Amino acid sequence: MLIWFLPVFLFLLMIGLPVVFGLLLAPGALLVLDGSERDLAILYRNLYNGIDSFPLMALPFFMLAGEIMNRGGITIRLVEFSQAIMGHLRGGLAQVNILSSILFAGLSGSAVADTSALGSTLIPAMEKNGYTRRFAAAITAASSVIGPIIPPSGIMIIYAYVMGESVAALFLAGIVPGILVGVGLMVMVRVMADRYDLPPAERVVIANQSISGVEYWTSLVLIRATFGFFLFRIIGGVAGMFGDGANQTVNLALYAACVVSVDLLLRQYRRAVSKDFRLTCKKAVAPLLTPVIILGGILGGFMTPTEASVIAVVYALFVSFFVLGSMKVSDLSGLFARSALASSAVLLLVGAAVSFKTVVALSGAPQILAEFILSLSENPLILLLLINLLLFVVGMFLDAGPAIIILGPILGPIFVDLGVHPVHFAIIMSVNLTVGLATPPMGLVLFVAASVSREKVETISKAILPFLAVEVVVIFLITYFPAISMTIPRLTGFVQ
Amino acid sequence: MALLTGLLWPMERLNDALLAIGRALALTALMIMVAFIVYQILMRLFFDAPNWTEEGARFLMLWMTGLIAPLAYRQGGFVAIDMLERALPRVLAATLGLVLLLAAMVVIWTCASLGWDNVNSFTGRGSSASLRLPLDWFGGERMKFKNSWSFASLFVGFCLLFLVNLELILRQIIALFGGADHLKPLEDAGPID
Numbered sequence: 001m002l003i004w005f006l007p008v009f010l011f012l013l014m015i016g017l018p019v020v021f022g023l024l025l026a027p028g029a030l031l032v033l034d035g036s037e038r039d040l041a042i043l044y045r046n047l048y049n050g051i052d053s054f055p056l057m058a059l060p061f062f063m064l065a066g067e068i069m070n071r072g073g074i075t076i077r078l079v080e081f082s083q084a085i086m087g088h089l090r091g092g093l094a095q096v097n098i099l100s101s102i103l104f105a106g107l108s109g110s111a112v113a114d115t116s117a118l119g120s121t122l123i124p125a126m127e128k129n130g131y132t133r134r135f136a137a138a139i140t141a142a143s144s145v146i147g148p149i150i151p152p153s154g155i156m157i158i159y160a161y162v163m164g165e166s167v168a169a170l171f172l173a174g175i176v177p178g179i180l181v182g183v184g185l186m187v188m189v190r191v192m193a194d195r196y197d198l199p200p201a202e203r204v205v206i207a208n209q210s211i212s213g214v215e216y217w218t219s220l221v222l223i224r225a226t227f228g229f230f231l232f233r234i235i236g237g238v239a240g241m242f243g244d245g246a247n248q249t250v251n252l253a254l255y256a257a258c259v260v261s262v263d264l265l266l267r268q269y270r271r272a273v274s275k276d277f278r279l280t281c282k283k284a285v286a287p288l289l290t291p292v293i294i295l296g297g298i299l300g301g302f303m304t305p306t307e308a309s310v311i312a313v314v315y316a317l318f319v320s321f322f323v324l325g326s327m328k329v330s331d332l333s334g335l336f337a338r339s340a341l342a343s344s345a346v347l348l349l350v351g352a353a354v355s356f357k358t359v360v361a362l363s364g365a366p367q368i369l370a371e372f373i374l375s376l377s378e379n380p381l382i383l384l385l386l387i388n389l390l391l392f393v394v395g396m397f398l399d400a401g402p403a404i405i406i407l408g409p410i411l412g413p414i415f416v417d418l419g420v421h422p423v424h425f426a427i428i429m430s431v432n433l434t435v436g437l438a439t440p441p442m443g444l445v446l447f448v449a450a451s452v453s454r455e456k457v458e459t460i461s462k463a464i465l466p467f468l469a470v471e472v473v474v475i476f477l478i479t480y481f482p483a484i485s486m487t488i489p490r491l492t493g494f495v496q
Numbered sequence: 497m498a499l500l501t502g503l504l505w506p507m508e509r510l511n512d513a514l515l516a517i518g519r520a521l522a523l524t525a526l527m528i529m530v531a532f533i534v535y536q537i538l539m540r541l542f543f544d545a546p547n548w549t550e551e552g553a554r555f556l557m558l559w560m561t562g563l564i565a566p567l568a569y570r571q572g573g574f575v576a577i578d579m580l581e582r583a584l585p586r587v588l589a590a591t592l593g594l595v596l597l598l599a600a601m602v603v604i605w606t607c608a609s610l611g612w613d614n615v616n617s618f619t620g621r622g623s624s625a626s627l628r629l630p631l632d633w634f635g636g637e638r639m640k641f642k643n644s645w646s647f648a649s650l651f652v653g654f655c656l657l658f659l660v661n662l663e664l665i666l667r668q669i670i671a672l673f674g675g676a677d678h679l680k681p682l683e684d685a686g687p688i689d
Binding site: 012013014015016017018019020021024025028040041043044045047048051052053054056057060061064303306307310311313314332333336337339340341342343344345347348349397398399401402442 | 519522523525526527529530533534536537550553554557558560561564565567568569571573574575576577578579580581592593596599600602603604606607610611613614646647650653
């Protein structure tokens with residue numbers, strides 16, 4: 001009897017019942033029909049326990065950090081920085097759009113936030129430079145899927161929680177695939193630039209940059225301290241100075257020496273570039289340090305991902321209030337309310353998924369599905385291809401978060417049994433489903449891009465096809481070359 | 497029709513008010529959560545990690561969810577695939593919408609009653625291991641935190657969802673009888689910026 005919960009659930013979903021109610025109604029109704037009404041209480045307890053979790057708390061905090069960053073005038077700094085770095089390449093502003101998405105991905109974990117923040121700045125700018133509006137909207141939508149792949153990532157926090165994986169391992173595994181999607185899109189833009197004669201490019205450095213004293217000095221100190229720390233870790237690591245008997249004084253002296261050398265190097269570099277270029281870079285330092293702080297904190301073992309997410313919030317507040325001076329205290333209640341609102345819907349969904357998962361396990365559905373899937377083929381490579389197709393189709397209709405919540409518990413165990421590493425499978429699912437966000441006809445990001453650019457969804461859907469082709473190729477690469485996602489987590493010891 | 501809109505009006509007012517309070521409490525809860533975890537990190541770096549911050553923050557997150565998720569639902573923030581509803585002719589679509597809302601009502605009602613049982617359960621009467629109300633700051637005695645205080649969060653959440661869903665059902669019936677133009681749009685109804 002219980003095995004019917006999956007078809008029933010899919011039916012409820014297709015006729016338009018909100019996912020969270022479907023997740024509870026399908027198994028609940030079958031429990032009642034089965035005569036085991038008493039188990040409903042267990043379903044409810046699991047819903048409650050599913051939300052009552054410390055690791056899950058990273059979700060509202062990262063959403064909050066993203067909101068603050070977005071409001072605090074940080075987007076425009078990232079765009080100006082990308083323009084200064086890549087604007088002179090062929091297909092200039094399109095390349096800038098992609099680089100901005102990669103950088104923005106380190107601050108936010110959501111493709112929708114990425115599209116609306118970057119789209120509202122870049123689409124008008126691209127149009128003014130002679131790009132068609134549909135091309136501008138398409139590249140914005142296509143590149144925004146990098147957001148949830150590069151850490152921090154909302155869907156990875158959810159997946160890690162529901163499936164009992166390590167958030168840190170998933171975050172690390174997402175870095176290379178995210179950059180790969182970005183590089184793939186850049187190559188495509190380069191090819192299209194010749195073919196369609198995209199507008200000529202120039203290095204755009206906004207002239208007469210000005211910077212406040214506080215920001216100047218904060219950025220100056222932060223950049224030296226950070227690069228100094230990288231250098232210190234590398235030298236110290238090579239020399240084996242971080243063991244048990246580490247001498248604090250020597251370490252401190254080495255760190256100071258590293259900071260001084262970085263300072264000297266930067267002075268050399270300073271002479272080679274214009275003042276405007278330098279200030280543009282300097283203004284991007286504070287926002288760009290966010291991912292460094294988050295990943296550094298988690299990797300260094302100082303913080304759990306949840307604590308790192310709170311540090312990201314505090315840092316974003318510090319930067320917006322004191323460094324950039326772009327936020328007022330009166331903005332805060334709106335920001336907090338919006339984050340609470342958005343995350344509450346997701347938290348409830350995750351709770352429902354946890355209770356759904358218990359019924360999945362009880363029903364024996366994974367075994368039956370596994371038998372069915374294995375009857376199609378026993379070759380994991382072919383099965384992965386089928387899964388790619390399935391996820392791609394699901395991603396067209398459903399947001400990545402809910403999709404990963406529903407499919408993870410069903411598909412994950414099957415493929416782990418087949419010998420696919422759980423972290424690798426998580427990345428396959430995440431990338432696949434996020435790319436689905438930009439896929440016609442129902443991709444969420446397409447609708448956001450359409451509303452930002454006031455261009456029709458159908459027009460954007462056509463213009464985005466070449467970029468989707470690139471993303472599909474990247475999905476195959478990630479699927480069939482586990483090393484792409486697994487190398488960094490392995491090297492850092494987060495995956496055995 | 498006049499009867500229906502007459503019924504809807506107090507419903508709307510009530511939800512506007514309750515959800516405004518919920519929103520204010522939820523955003524405060526999120527602020528305190530940030531403060532708790534910052535305090536936890538600082539204490540761990542320099543002294544000893546406090547044992548109550550994590551549980552306190554989880555308590556607040558549960559209440560945040562219970563208090564503001566109904567507002568998200570009211571604004572259409574619960575993910576659903578609405579392709580079918582959009583593809584159908586008006587009357588059929590409105591009927592389907594009503595059926596879906598009634599199905600949601602079954603879930604919400606069941607969860608609310610299970611939530612009530614949970615609050616009054618044996619575990620609900622138990623106390624938290626680490627959370628205490630610091631009444632000693634005000635000259636009283638430190639008071640143990642009852643589990644039911646946390647359990648009540650989702651119960652309250654489902655009660656609010658019940659009220660919102662009732663409002664949505666009324667709206668749907670009005671829409672079914674062709675009164676959709678008289679309804680105020682919910683995206684910007686209620687307490688938002």
